[in-house]
Amino acid sequence: MKRQEIEEKVKAFLIDELEIDEDKIFDDAKLKEDMGIDSLDFIDIVVIVEKNFGFKIKPEEMKEVTTLSQFCDYLESKVG
Secondary structure (H helix, E strand, O other), rough: OOOHHHHHHHHHHHOOOOOOOOOOOOOOOEOOOOOOOOOOHHHHHHHHHHHHHHHHHHHHOOOOOHHHHHHHHHHHHHHH
């Protein structure tokens, strides 16, 4: 799966599933501070990623992930 496809899927579920405003979604956006993703949203993200990308997110692998770009990097490393 190409990076652009990953970014498109992520943007789509952030807008559709988590109802995040499109103008808050940019590469360097911080997941918690800028986009308002909390622990309950993260549970939804785990389910959505498993459904769309076919693997389970391991919380320990997400400790250093703070921005949207880093999150896409993480997904790309798993599905690439």
